Amino acid sequence: MNVAVFASGNGSNTQQIAEYFEGNLHIRISLILSNKSDAYVIQRAKDLNIPYYIFTAAELKNTNIVQDKLKAFDIGFIVLAGFMIKVPDSLISLFSDRIINIHPALLPKYGGQGMYGEHVHEAVIAAKEKESGITIHFVNEKYDKGKIIFQARCEVEEKDTPESLALKIHELEHYHYPRIIEKIITEEI
Numbered sequence: 001m002n003v004a005v006f007a008s009g010n011g012s013n014t015q016q017i018a019e020y021f022e023g024n025l026h027i028r029i030s031l032i033l034s035n036k037s038d039a040y041v042i043q044r045a046k047d048l049n050i051p052y053y054i055f056t057a058a059e060l061k062n063t064n065i066v067q068d069k070l071k072a073f074d075i076g077f078i079v080l081a082g083f084m085i086k087v088p089d090s091l092i093s094l095f096s097d098r099i100i101n102i103h104p105a106l107l108p109k110y111g112g113q114g115m116y117g118e119h120v121h122e123a124v125i126a127a128k129e130k131e132s133g134i135t136i137h138f139v140n141e142k143y144d145k146g147k148i149i150f151q152a153r154c155e156v157e158e159k160d161t162p163e164s165l166a167l168k169i170h171e172l173e174h175y176h177y178p179r180i181i182e183k184i185i186t187e188e189i
Contacts, residue, residue, distance in 0.1 A: 001185050002030040004075040006083040011041025013081035013102065013173055018048050020178035027185050031073045035060065035085050061088050077185055080139065081177070084116065089141055099139040100184065102177050104169045106151055107135040111144030121162035121169070132156050132165060134172045136180050150180045 003021070007014045011032075018029045032045040032052040045052035051073070059065045067090070070078075080087070080101040092099060103111060105120045115123070124132045133153035138146035152175075154168045 001027050001076045002074050003027060003077045003079060003181070003185070004031040004033055004070055004073065005029060005079045005081050006033045006087075007039065007041040007081045008034060008036050008084040009039055009041065009082045011039065011044040011082070012170065013177055014041050015044045015048065016174040017079060017081065017178045017181065018044075018050060021182075024182075027182060031069070031075060033066065033069070035083075041082075057085050060085060060091075067091065067094060077181075078139075079177075079181055082117075086113075086143065087139055092139060092141060097138055100149065100181070101137055101139050101144075101146070102173055103135045103137065103144055104132075104166070104173070105135065106131070106133045106153065107137065107144055107148060111135075113143045115144070118162050118166065121165040124156060125160060125162060125165065129156050132169065134169060134176065136177065149184065150176065152176050 005014045005017060014032060021027050021029050029050055032041060032050050034041050034054055035057055037054045042052055053069050055066055078095050078099040105124060110120045110123050131153050133151055135148055136150040137148045140146040152172045154172060156165060
């Protein structure tokens with residue numbers, strides 16, 4: 001199975017996923033795509049020797065350029081890893097139940113448009129939640145509303161800041177995301 005990873009930022013999850021599947025005979029990270037030419041994920045793609053493609057939001061929404069690139073690489077599954085653009089309905093229908101995302105909170109809480117990264121952690125702390133975590137879910141036409149596949153939790157302590165909570169969340173993401181991707185693709189979930 002050829003997998004494409006879409007990312008808009010640093011790419012730490014992308015790197016963890018790529019390294020996890022390195023040498024796997026059944027699942028390969030074949031393409032990394034980004035809507036930001038200056039995103040560090042591009043450097044990670046170069047370092048990992050994985051082909052990458054940069055596109056604009058307009059190209060994603062209004063053309064078939066991205067779909068054509070996915071076809072050229074025979075992509076069968078898409079992973080969103082810190083991708084900051086809503087996936088267009090045309091791509092969702094083309095990859096029905098084959099696009100997943102990871103969210104840095106326990107959905108359905110703290111999801112939706114504008115709820116990403118530090119914004120999520122600030123909201124969790126402001127609400128005095130006792131726990132937070134990650135949610136891996138299928139992507140549908142609405143932000144963070146796709147079917148939940150997996151959740152992992154961590155404690156939110158009184159001393160936590162958005163930055164310290166982010167570190168806990170990253171640990172959960174880096175450990176669980178590659179393993180859940182593998183289980184979904186091999187149909188263990």
